[in-house]
Amino acid sequence: MCEETQPAVIHDDVVRLLLHLHHTKPEGAILCFLPGWEDIRKIRDLIPAERDLNVLCLHSKLQDSEQWRIFSKSPPGVRKIILSTNISETSVTIGDVVYVVDTGIHKETTFDVDKGITCIGNHWVSQSSVEQRKGRAGRVKAGESYHLYPKSKMDSLPKYSLPEILRVSLTKVVLDSKAYCKDSDALEFFSKLPSPPGRENVKLAIDELRDLELIDDEEKLTPLGEVLVDFQLEPKLSKTLVNSVVYKCVTPIVDIVTLFSSGTEMFASVVDRKEIIRTVKSSYSRTSDHLALMRMFEIWDDYMDNGERNKADMFCDDMGLLRSRMYMLKALRSLHFDYLYDGLKSRVLPISNDFSDEDELVKAVLLSGVGSFLTYKNWDVVKGRLKKSNVLLTRMNHKATVTPDSVNFKNTALKSKYLLYINETRSNERRTTLIRETSVISPLMVLLFSSKKLRMRNVKEDQFSPNLQSEEQVIVNLTGTKLNFLLDREQAVAIMKCKLALNSCYEHFVYQLTAGGEHNKELNRLWDELLTTLSDLLHDFKNE
Secondary structure, X not given: OOOOOOOOOOHHHHHHHHHHHXXXXXXXXXXXXXXXXXXXXXXXHHOOOOOOEEEEEEOOOOOHHHHHHXXXXXXXXXXXXXXXXXXXXXOOOOOOEEEEEEOOEEEEEEEEOOOOEEEEEEEEOOHHHHHHHHOOOXXXXXXXXXXXXXXXXXXHOOOOOOOHXXXXXXXXXXXXXXXXXXXXXXXXXXXXXXXXXXXXXHXXXXXXXXXXXXXXXXXXXXXXXXXXXXXXXXXXXXXXXXXXXXXXXXXXXXXXXXXXXXXXXXXXXXXXXXXXHHHHHHOOOOOEHHHHHHHXXXXXXXXXXXXXXXXXXXXXXXXXXXXXHHHHHHHHHHHHHHHHHXXXXXXXXXXXXXXXXXXXXXXXXXXXXXXXXXXXXXXXXXXXXXXXXXXXXXXXXXXXXXXXXXXXXXXXXXXXXXXXXXXXXXEOOOOEXXXXXXXXXXXXXXXXXXXXXXXXXXXXXXXXXXXXXXXXXXXXXXOOOOOEEXXXXXXXXXXXXXXXXXXXXXXXXXXXXXXXXXXXXXXXXXHHHHHHHHHHHHHOOOOO
């Protein structure tokens, strides 16, 4: 039994109990609650293969056809054991379950305010969840439940689960509150809730909305904020959609935002097919998960738009994609297009795809909105000693791990040491930040499209580079980060001027689009020339 504050499944105990029930109890299916796929897989592998046992798994990322097998009755003399997450706690009723085995543990997401990141880890369930789990047994006839923790632990469990507002990022929630109480102070507003979140979490959300330029110093919505408050997306992704209009690559950005914002898996059985998925994606892009999935989705969508549904379905089957998820993503993408068409107050710029074929610019626009990237280094400090090692660091300087389904998994032969990503999750068990999707981006892209300001200083002023004394070289720092670039002075000045010009034009167009402006033919022509030049510069780096 586990009694720890940070719980973990004792796999041998679970297997012993399952086998004991199988060998000593009358017929009836056994439902075992486990926190996640790793525990499900380990228990499944530990259960010996017996002719009178049928072990099934229930997890949200398994293929639908695999999950439906749990509802089929086993042949006479064969016992069904279902290894499940809490998906079967309330969402699913399995009629022939007679016995429940409850580890008392589930996966739960929380928000670490200090690190500014969503974390996932094992947590004890609440007493109400225990009752729900007990109730899964004996839906048709009398049942039994077994709990792998002592009664003292049960008595110490919270009565109910922690309210969601206490364990999530509040950036979108604070923005939503401004739609209803525009003049209210966010800290005061949230302090009046039945379960008020921590002040530091609210402050962090306010700061992020200011960085995104969605609220001003007095917490009033900016013109851009007035538009994005109606977008049902995380604010940084909503802003990315608007940026795609400015940079004239709307369709690929809308596709990518749709694919990576919904939490919907395109692939079947993600949890145990990661290497296969990586291989499939690599055939569409060797260095970008975002471009790979975008291209796959657009191929499928072209079949659908041309009325070739059979070809679309065959493409799904060949690539291991889930048909139902693709239909859902198509509907969601249409909704995101509507945000742009209905939300923007001006047609200063047309909703255009003039630069949609420029892959590097598409990635740059994605970076301009989400602002998150990894930095690779080939050394680390271990126990006070410098050692050769492959390390990835997030924008917050936390160590990260790229998961096996990414095209850049363990790829150390990249042309750049920077990897763009959208979503990150801190794994408490693995003590690392998990990144499932990445795209290689150039140093120039980081300098020009990161929202951080650039600061230039002479090399001799840099205390960390005392041996570099060249008058022709300078260090350019992304303010607020530890990221420094060693550049020729002439290059640095040119890059800083280019960034200033880009930002000035961008701010003009965003204001005109959201506040209602007029079309300026000459300015639009100059902007097109700048985008063409910029695309050519970024294209020189292209990895594909």
